[in-house]
Amino acid sequence: MERTNRAVTSRKSRINAQSARGMYVDGNTVRRLQEVPARSREMTEAQIAKRKKISRPASQSEKRRQQLSKEAQRNREKARSMGRGFVIFLAAVSVAVLFCCVNYLQLKSEVTGKMKTVATLESELSQLKEENNAYESQVTSDVDLNNIKKIAIGRLGMNYPTDDQKKTYSVPSNSYVRQYQDITDAKR
Known part of the structure; x- marks a missing residue:
């Protein structure tokens, strides 16, 4: 007898799996390939009814059935067709939707134009502010404060004010004072 430990068993199962890969047992665990169902020799009920119609003249019940089917067909055609009122309603709704779309596009283009105008004006404003700041710095740099002080004195x-010319005042807590410039701490 052969030894059957894990190594031998796993080797045998690998060999069996390799040899079984190419094999197919028809009908074993999967469907049969290209299986065609067998045709029954018996006639179906629909075929029997069709042959009976051909062989004998139509009876009263069959005529009624044909009339009902014609009436059902007419009803179906009426349901499919659109009436004059419905067509008018659809046309009015289409015109309203078209009007809303055109109006929306006009408003959108108007808003876009105004946004461009605002952007242009903002850039012009910033340019003017820069020019004003440049002119102001040029004017203030040209002025010599020491020269003005010499001419004034x-x-x-x-002269500088004396202590009797100086007036002090107190501000209530709920009041405020607007200060337009910084006050220098240096006394002259």
Whole structure:
């Protein structure tokens, strides 16, 4: 007898799996390939009824059935066809939708135009602010404050204020003061 440990068993199962891959047992666990169902020799009920219609004249019940089918066909055609009122309604709705779409597009283009105008004006404003700041810095840099002080004291006879000329005041807590410039701390 042969030894059957794990190594031998796994080798045998690998060999069996390799040899069985190419094999197919027809009908074993899967459907049979290209299986065609057998045709029955018996006639179906529909074929029997068709032969009876051909062989004998139509009876009263069959005539009624044909009339009902004609009436059903007429009803179906009426249901499929659109009436004059429905066509008018659809045309009115289509015109309203078209009007809304055109109006929307006009408003959208108007808003876009206004946004472009605002952007242009904003860029113009920023350019003017830059120019004003440049002119202001140029004007203030040209002015010599020491020269002005000499002229004020020397030619015009101006002096610094004395303590009697200075007035102080108190501000209530709920009031406020607007300050347009910074006040220097240095005394002259």
